[in-house]
Amino acid sequence: MNAVTHVGELVDDVAQFFAPVSSDLVDSLVGEYRGMRERIEALAAAVEKEEHAGALTHFINGNLRDDRNVIPHHIGNLFDLAGAIGHLNGMYWNKALHMTDVLDYMPQARRREWDEQIRNPLGIKANSRTGEKEQPPLPEFEEETVRSTLSHLLHSRSQFFAERIDGIFRSLSKTHVTNCPEGFSKRMILNRAITHYDTVDHDTAGVINDLRCVIAKFMGREEPKYYVTGDTVSRCRYPNGQWHTIDGGALRMRIYNGVGTAHLEVHPDIAWRLNGVLASIYPAAIPEKNRTRPKRQRKIKDFELMERPLPFSVIGLLSGMKPAVRPRENPGFQQSRFADIPHTLRFAHGDHDKHALAEAEKVLEAIGGVPDKEDNFSFWRFDYEPRQVISEIIVSGCIPDHKSHQFYPTPTALAERAVDLAGIGPEDDCLEPSAGTGNLAELIHGAHSLCCVEVSPLHCKILEAKGFKPLTTDFLKWHAPIGFDRIVMNPPFDQGRWQAHLEHAASMLRRGGRLVAILPSGAKNKDPLPALQCQWYGPYDNQFAGASVSVVILVADRSYTA
Incomplete structure (x- = not known):
């Protein structure tokens, strides 16, 4: 016989299994939800308005950390007013500096200081553990402050010339005997041209650009823009350790990718001129022989100035050229919708100076380029792959003179x-x-x-x-x-x-x-x-x-x- 357990009266309504819920608590919760939803909807509506979208950008960029991967957990941190105003100040100071040519004349050290302040408009506290130095906040973007600062910077451009040369000298490697403490020689070495991440170091490229600007002044040429030399350094990396002639022969450079150093060589006429300016800053430190023009100029093999240097504005246009593209008929899963048109080049989109553009087109014609058009899209066609040839022009800064x-x-x-x-x-x-x-x-x-x-x-x-x-x-x-x-x-x-x-x-x-x-x-x-x-x-x-x-x-x- 089976045992029978007495279970009592069965429950038909399963709802009786659960604890009762207070109607007041539900009403409160629903009320909170409705209120929060209304605020979210109101904020979304406000953000969608064109006049508010720009303001929100400053809150986001001004209150996120540099890595841009960490969102503040507290909404008050994201919408901190000081961070937003700081970002706004940085953006407008950057615009003001770009309204003038002061960035082009600044030595790399000053450009770096301004860049750091614009990126950290609220300032940085000194940190002995990380080695960070104290940095004051960026000034408020007020009319009197802006006018006086820009006026001072514009009047300091001649001072920047000497600072550039001093900055170049201070940046030379202290561990290579090629660099002497008594001033510049025709050979010099810079460390960390290539970073541990196998990219061109921005600061070292800036120092090399300063040297190019100084040489351009000595030669009576326009100066390259401060941001173009990174591309030149990148092109000089290959072949590894091989000399490349730059700026019509006034400068040579070779890059050692393994150790990341940049070896530079200037014409002897340039070296003593550099020392002459350096002596104006440190009159007792530079020996007379180092700042005196050599009595006899020795001809240096394969190192003569070329007769057809190109304006830096033209080199900039050539540097921005890319292969022309056309839509793919059947793009694959991991393929782009566009494919390069072989043996072609096109100028980057945008408004270009018409004189520089005309000169750049003459260069393309001189190396065999023919203007072409496909679907109303203009580009230049060659009967060979032109990118290495263009790279040679960008690095050397010149083309063969037709007459010579x-x-x-x-x-x-x-x-x-x-x-x-x-x-x-x-x-x-x-x-x-x-x-x-x-x-x-x-x-x-x-x-x-x-x-x-x-x-x-x-x-x-x-x-x-x-x-x-x-x-x-x-x-x-x-x-x-x-x-x-x-x-x-x-x-x-x-x-x-x-x-x-x-x-x-x-x-x-x-x-x-x-x-x-x-x-x-x-x-x-x-x-x-x-x-x-x-x-x-x-x-x-x-x-x-x-x-x-x-x-x-x-x-x-x-x-x-x-």
Whole structure:
């Protein structure tokens, strides 16, 4: 028999399981909720109003910590009035400084001080544990204070010049013997150009920019803007430890990514001028020999000023260029909706100075760019990948001068005629001794080998981008280790240089070889290569853009017995 437990009367209403709830408590809770909801809705409505949205921005930015990841737990902290007014002061002081050119003249140390105050408008208390120094609050943005501060800064610009040089000297590495305590030498080293996070250090880039500004003053050029040198340092990182010529040859720089140092070299004329200004600050510290112009100027190999420095405003436009893009037809899951258009560049969006823009467009034309348009979007198209070439221009700050380099690209029809007359075969070793940007070399097909010689480093970058392996050297100073079966050339014309190039090239021609040269029409009246069998073709009139000159083509053959 099963045991039966007496359970008593069963409960039919399950609600009796739970403790009773006071209606007054519910009413109170619902009332609180309704009140809070009304306040939330009112705040949301206020925030949505255009005139309140800007004010809220100052509360958020003025009362969040620097990492912007921690939201205050108490609403009173977020809407602290002092924090919002401090952020408002910082924003308007920043606007006021940018209304003038004082930031461009300030040494890096002063720019850093202003930047710190704008980022911390309520000031910073000294902290011995973290090493932070006390920083006073940013002044209120009141008319009298603003006017007097800007006036003082504007009148201090000449003082800033000396402070810049002093700041550069104080920033030099104390651990490298290259830097001497008696003043500047032509070589100097800065630590921490590259941070532990593998990025360009802002402060060190600012010091290098100060040096560039000082050099620009000595050279009578405009100064680079204080924010552009970071990009130049970044471009100089590769190849690692390799010298890069900057600002038309007045400065060279190399970056060692591993240790993060920047090695700088200035022209000796710049070094003694720097010491002259430094001596005005520390008259007893700089020896006379360090601030006196050298009596004899020694020519420094590969370190001469170039003839075609570009304005920094033009360099800034080129620095901001990016590949043009078009919409993808079927973007993948992790793909952008846009894809780069190969071998193109476009200017950054925005209003640009029309004179700087016109000059930048001339630069693009000089390196083979052609304006193009797709879906009403303008860009520049190249027959090679142009970004490394643009990087070379940005770092060096100049392009080859047409007159001094005699750079006139060979027109297609003339180039085709010259290469056709050369009769190049599959066993021939060929030479193009003034390769320029490759207009002739690109037409030489099917040869056993092709050697391109070009004096301009920039043009060599273009040749490399087109797949050639040029020798960067002055052809007249170069002696080939081998002879050549075919030589095709368009040498510089002026001051009789064509004849010097022609004779030097002919000395490298093998027996049974052929030399084809595009020459000024007057060369036909001479006998430039008496030891060779010569034929003349032409004249061809107005072949070169920007030069009203008639040319002829010389075909010179060396006999097998010569």
